[in-house]
Every structure is written in structure tokens, then in C-alpha cells.
Amino acid sequence: MPQFSLVILDNTISNTNADVSFAVTCDDPPSNALIKHIDLEIPMLAEVVEWSGVKPAITTPLNSNGFHSTVGPMGGLSVGQIRFSFDVPTKLADYNNRIEFCINDLYAKEGQEFPPSADIAFKFKNLGNQLISGTYIPNTILVAAKKPVINSFRINPSIIRPANDITITYQTTDASTCELKDSLGKTMDFRTVTDPATPFNCSMNFGLGSAGSSPCPPFYLHARNGAMEALENTVANVITTSTPQWQVLDNFSCEVRKEIDGNVIYVIEQYTLLDLVLNEYDDMMWAIMQKKTDPAAPPSIWNSRDGLSWKPHTIMVNDGDVMVPAMLTIPSELAYCPCLHFGNNELYFVGGSKADISVCKNTISKIDLDTGFREDLPPAAMKPRCMHACVLFPDVNGNDNIWVIGGADKNGNGLNDVWRFDGSNWIAVPTDPAFPKRCQFAVTVQTDINKNKSIWIGGGAARYNGSTLNDVWIYRTSSGWKKARNEWGTGDFIYDEQWIAGASICYLRTNKNSNIDPSGSYRYIISSDISVNSSTGKRELKSGWIQGVDIGNNYYKWTDIKNVDKPEFPSIFESVRSFATATIGFNGCVWTVIVAYISKGNIAVSKLYYSCPEP
DSSP: OOEEEEEEEEOEEBTTBOOEEEEEEESSOOTTOOEEEEEEEOGGGTTTBOGGGOEEEEOSOOTTOOEEEEETTGGGOOTTEEEEEEEEEEOGGGGTTEEEEEEEOOOBOTTOOOOSEEEEEEEEEOTTSOBOOSEEEOEEEEEOSSOOEEEEEEEESSEEOTTOEEEEEEEEESOSEEEEEOTTSOEEEEEEOSOTTSOEEEEEEEEOOSTTSSSOSSEEEEEEETTEEOOSSOEEOOEEOSSOOOEEEOOEEEEEEEEETTEEEEEEEEEEEEEEOSSOBTTBEEEEEEETTOTTSOOEEEEESSSSSOEEOEEEEEETTEEEEEEOBOOGGGTTSOEEEETTTEEEEESSOSSOTTOOBOOEEEEETTTOOEEEOOOOSSOOBBSOEEEEEEOTTSOEEEEEEEEEOTTOOEEEEEEEEOSSOEEEEOOOTTOOOBBSOEEEEEEOTTSOEEEEEEOOBSSTTOOBOOBEEEEETTTEEEEOEETTSSSBOBOSSOOOTTOEEEEOOOGGGTSOOTTSOEEEEEEEEEEEOTTTOOEEEEEEEEEEEETTTTEEEEEEOOSOOOOOOOGGGGGOOOEEEEEEEETTEEEEEEEEEEETTEEEEOOEEEEOOOO
């Protein structure tokens, strides 16, 4: 005799969750049994629930078949009974011996209280409303004041070299215990939460074990409150790479809802990368994308928690009588303007284009990430510019400001002024008399082992299409702009080859940022530039470390990353001299995209490249 079982998908209701879901299964269903009805009974909730508002549904795709549902006391059913009826009698085997369903909006009547638990039973009926023979295994709906929720569960970095450590962080709400296990089933950490109603935050460091030994990813978080357990955001994984080779990412797609002739369908649309947002936000990396099949469509904002899996950022918009999610898009004119997260959940597009000299501006356009509303701020006191650098850096009071450094004017002349914007006012920042004019240069913000921040700039060109620069300058609040010195302090710290316009630099958090090297130096920053291979004549992406011998005296040296294959740029890059790059350190990797100016209004963009360098 076959055994039919009711399997839990989500069986907990509470004052924050009124939905449950289950699956009916059978390992060896009878081959000749045609199911017309699935009858459910929840007698313990018969007098508790407001059944008129309950919404049951079969969630397994039924191919060409259909169904309708009835909730008692309608259709001859008793209160507490639910019936799913198939349009055409079906076999369980047609759906891999598993049909999933949900029961939504199980709300209690006014003045009624849920019991701690309630049995839920089911039966299969044939076309004649007769019971299909078999053993039926019921299950239970659990009831609690609040169900545990995992608000976030993240590993940083989640892309690592074998020698790297990882940091696991998570936040839960309404969980009384939190247990972290690895893929081998070993408990790595167990916490008892004293106040489940308050968000509980936890952070811990691990060194991964060798292959097949603990700690072994992926990791599983069990957030429980008695018999209840959170069912979402429970798994976090780590990718280990053995080399610092540049990897290429060029597959960005999403599922889009479309309505055609009154029918709703979902299609996969492909997108291409235009630019990176220059700082991470909400533990995510952000980017600007363009629909591949419609270059005239407005660009959209995307984000990623690991750099590998991307999704569009959505906002709620009015579609007739209902609010529906929609991609957040921006005007095309902003696509290549330096972009930063700043303020209250907003994107700031600062000044003119990073690549096109014909787009010079001294304004800011900000986009609200919640509503999509655009606001253009009044012009700044600084000159209109393009090919400039922007970073987020604190003022003397520790409040983040947008800093604008250098660039070129509409005639291509280099600029060497520095400005900061506090959200309301523009303030000029004094510079050293020897501070050179430059555009299309590298910039990053570093946080050293003492938690002190500094701005690093280097490379670029003295003017548009002018001579290239190979110096490095560092700004600290305590000392202003200072030129970096070589490791012996005998001369300027310069790159071993000339940087071309389009060089990039970024701070990357690694083990060496907090541990002293055997040599007594610290690894701080990874730099990349576009150089020409003397053998092939093609442009390549080159990388190297900057090491600080002593964080107190501006002494530094280069350490190249060896034996790294160069990614292949678009062929059009071979004949173009003017480049701009966007490079950030995120999730243990360097991420960079190169933008090439072809002609007015014509910009070529590389793929997204990433590398996991030395630990």
C-alpha cells in the first residue's frame, strides 16, 4: 500500500507571518490512481481562523492543467477544510511525485487566540470523490508569537586565496539560539540570545581547514525559537581560487515580467556593464547596466553581494491601482559621470564625464534609491570639469564628504584644485604648491591598521592627451597633501614604468592589512594600469602591490604580481589613447572596468575584470 506524506516547507504562523506551505509526496504512488481533489483538514483552527480571507494555492507548475480551490464552509465543506480540485484528474507521478501548496492569510478572528500547534491532515480523492487507498502521514502547523528571521548572513571575503581567513557575520531577530555549522555537520559556534526581540549581531573569524576537514564551506546558520527555525538566508559559501589570474565577468541577466495579449509571461533579458559605482553600500557592490538589445533604453542600477551574482535594484511604482516593482533607471547623460553613494540612500553623480571631454559640468545630480526621484543641485563654485576623480572621505569632524580632485576643463587643460561637498556646501581644500595638474588618474581611499584614512592619487595625464605622470600623492587630515617617497626615503615614489591615462588604484582589505609581514612592512594597496605589450603591441591590464615600509613617513615600494595572464580588451581599445577606469576593492578581490573614448557621444566599455591577489 502506498504511503503519502505531508512534507514541511514552512509550517509556522505568528503575528508576523500568516502563511504556511507544504508538499504532498509519495515514493511509490499507484500508477493507475488519478487525483481529482486534494482535501485538507485543520480542525483545531476551525473556530479560530477567519476563513473567508484565507487564500490557498498550488505552487507547483501544473503544465497545461489547472486547479481551483474551495475553503469551507463553501462548496459543501466543513469549517477548517480546504479542497484543491484539478481541472483534469492527474497522477502524482506527472509531477515527480511531489505537489507543493501554500495556505496564505491564516489570520485569527477578533478575540480568538491560536493554540500552540494544530494538526493538518490530507486525503487524495478520485473523480468519484472516493478516497485513493494508501497510508496518509499528516503534519503540524506551529504557532508562535514571532518566527525567527535571519536578516543577513555573510562571509567576507567569500572569494579567497587558500591562505586567507574569513569573517562570518550575521544578524537575526526573534531567535533564541543561533547555531553555525559547516558542510561536514560540525558545530562551529553556538549562541544563546538573551533578548530575541532585539536584532542580534554576531561576527567571528575562521581559518578554513584543508580539503575535507573543518571548517569546511558552505556554512549553515540555524536560527531557532523553540521548535521554529528560520528558513531563508540560511546558507553562505566560499569560493577558493589558487591564482591571482584576472577573471572575466560578462553575463548579466534578469527575469522580466511582460504582458502580451493579456497573458503574463517572464523572459530573460541580457544586460551589459557601463560603469561601477565607486564605493560599496549596504554590504553590496553597485553598477550601471545597459540592456543589450536596446542601447537607447535608459541605463539601470544593479547590485551584488559577492560581485559574481547581480540583480537589478528595484523601486515600487504605480501601475494603475497597484504598486509593482520596477528597475531603477537613470538618464543616459549620467551613465559615465563619477558616481558615489552618499547621503540618505542616494546616488550622487558628480561633475562631467570621466571619459568624454565634451561633457564638462560642475553640478551634482542625485537619485533617490527608494523612489527614483532625481534632483539636480545648484552649480558648485569650482570650475566645470571632466575626467576628474571623486571619493568619499571624512572632514576634520569625521563626517563623510564628497571630494572632487583635479580633472580637465572643456579645453582639455589639466586642473589641480580640490573641493569637498558636505551635502549642502562646497569647500575648497588647500593643496601643496607643487601639486600637479592632472586628469584621468587613479584614486582610492585607504584605511590603515590604525583605522586612519588617507586619499591616494597617482598616474594620469597633465592635460587631455598630454604627457603622462607617474607620481603618487597622499592626503591625510593631519598633514595635508604629501608626495610619496621611495622605500629608502631618497627620492620620489614612482611607478617603474610610465602610467598612461586611465591608471587605477584601489585599497583592498586582506590579511596583510592587519598583520605584520615577516619583512616588517605592510601590504596596503593594489594598483592596475593599462600598458602596451612590447611583443604583441596590444594593451594589457597590469597589476602590482604598493607596500608601506612605515606608515608614519610616507616610504613605499612596489611589488609586482607575477605570472598573471592579461585579459583581452575589445579590439577597438588598440587604437584609442584616452581611457578611464573604475576600480574598487570588494569581497577580497579587485574589480575593474575600463572605459575608452572613441568620439563625441561614442564610448566603448570593457568587460568586468576581477582578480583575487596575494593574501
